[in-house]
Amino acid sequence: MTDQYFEEEEFSTQFNGKTVLRILSQTKPHWKWVVGFLVAVMFVSMQDGYFTFLSKRIIDEGIVARDRQALISLVTTYGLLQLTQAALVFAFVYLTGVLGERVRYDLRKKLFNNLQDLSLSYYSRTPVGWIMSRVTSDTEKVSDLITWGVLDVTWAITNIASATFFMMVINWRLALIVLAILPVLLWVAVQFRKKILSEYRNVRKFNSKITGAYNENITGVRVVKALGREAENLSEFGQLTNQMYRSGYRAAWLSALFLPTVQIISAFAVGSIIYYGGLQANTVLGMTVGGIQAFVSYITFMMWPIQDVARVYAEMQNSVASAERMFSLIDAVPEVRDRAEAVDPGTVQGEIEFDHVDFYYEDEKPVLQDFSLKVRPGETIALVGPTGGGKSTIVNLLCRFYEPKRGVIRIGGRDYTSLTLDSIQSRIGVVLQTPHLFSGTVRENIRYGQLNASDEEIEAAATLAGAHDFISTLEKGYDTDVGEGGNLLSTGQKQLISLARAVLAKPEIFIMDEATSSVDTLTEALIQKGMEHLMRGRTSFVIAHRLSTIKRADRILVIEDGKIAEMGTHAELLRQGGHYYRLYTRQFRHQLGQEYDLYKLTGVPAV
Ligand SMILES: Nc1ncnc2c1ncn2[C@@H]1O[C@H](COP(=O)(O)OP(=O)(O)OP(=O)(O)O)[C@@H](O)[C@H]1O
Ligand SMILES: [Mg+2]
Incomplete structure (x- = not known):
């Protein structure tokens, strides 16, 4: 942090x-x-x-x-x-x-x-x-x-x-004496409250630092021991606890001093009233017993409101700081948002074009540079390449989670920033590398793709996605709870449910970030089937790790350092003997054996 x-x-x-x-x-x-x-x-x-x-x-x-x-x-x-x-x-x-x-x-x-x-x-x-x-x-x-x-x-x-x-x-004369004392009382109370509050904030600050120090030392205990840093760490830790002790001590001391001080000041007021009031009783103005008693009550009665005002005043600065942070979140303007004249084109099935696109995330360190690509409607594009090359970035831009820093992305010939976000995003189906499910049942999670879908439609979608069989084996079938973030299911199972969700949504463009983590061969075959259903007749982008997916693509793009290093079909690229060939010989060859196993399991040939 x-x-x-x-x-x-x-x-x-x-x-x-x-x-x-x-x-x-x-x-x-x-x-x-x-x-x-x-x-x-x-x-x-x-x-x-x-x-x-x-x-x-x-x-x-x-x-x-x-x-x-x-x-x-x-x-x-x-x-x-x-x-x-x-x-x-x-x-x-x-x-x-x-x-x-x-x-x-x-x-x-x-x-x-x-x-x-x-x-x-x-x-x-x-x-x-x-x-x-x-x-x-x-x-x-x-x-x-x-x-x-x-x-x-x-x-x-x-x-x-x-x-x-x-x-x-x-x-009224005695009332004026009391009124003269009020501001003093208020001033003293505010000073105390502010000091106490600030000491307590220090205590909290040191406390979170100490928790952090504990955490670091416990999790990093091996490194600490290996480097023999115990003595230095102890002295740093000692300084922190010492500072916290002193702040806590001051806060306790001030809190203890606060009430007696206020009481002494008001006792002084009460004393003067009784003294002068008593004198008056003997002399001219005639202060009654009830009157003196009432004055004493009023003074004690005013002590609490004054302390309250002081407390609210001291806390107010704190609350204003809270409010400023909260309003900053309410006011934060989304970087990607609809332009004034944005329209819904009705469909995004047309040609997709990246036209000299430059992109970087935060620090102007270029991720994509002068990236150009044209994708025909219905084409399947496989993106392959080394980690950090920019594959996810390309699909992030297409989904308009981010917009190009320079250059244009066109859908159906129109700059996609002239379209509404919703018209684009609602027509794109995405299955993420690490699929996310919401806590709830399997059925609810699939329905998220199309909120008014019937149970039959949900099951049909699950069947097409290849998820129906495994869902049926779950204890409560479609009513099984998936846990927070879907953590009661395996990654492969989560991906199958995400696929079913995408099938149900009937997207016009399909994007899949394949999981690199290995799933069992049967699940893999199921995911494969589900993907095939989704890719059929749709423009699709697949960030592929599986040879079978890559081979099926109409075009394979090897992405390296934010650029297209190579482009073509499987056979063309192999013939070229470049990046893809090396990738193929190094990474994909061993998958061939697995594909043969798959073929034996499912009877479906991989290509
Ligand atoms: N949210 C982000 N903020 C800042 N930098 C990012 C962000 N996401 C990715 N990057 C950087 O952009 C570059 C491209 O990342 P990207 O995720 O597109 O790679 P990738 O090809 O999908 O990699 P992988 O195969 O590991 O998924 C990397 O250098 C990465 O560090
Ligand atoms: Mg990625």
């Missing part, structure tokens, strides 16, 4: 207002729910403030004044308000929870949608783990910020406002 992908472990100190606005705008489609929970939470905190005020009145007007009537009516009001409070609390927790789910749902859908559109080049340079954490933890963080974060802040602000209001009503 490159450093770029560790960046999430770093503490981002940048604060981006635009991103915050964009995060908030995610709630737009659900604005009614937002209004609902904001109103509910405001009422809850205003009533909370009012309860303390009511307690003051119960003490002063009821208990101290010994007024039974007033006491009864005040206590009744208190009780009734508590009931509405309970309903409101239910409402805001429910509304916030649902809003969070909706936002998460929207975000994940947007991400998934774009992930499907992104080009293969994006996937080859982006680690899967990185994408997965955008989809899971970042959507979580962002939706939490929108819901619980906004809720905490609204709750805190209305709480402080209502407490201030009632303190003003009771005694």
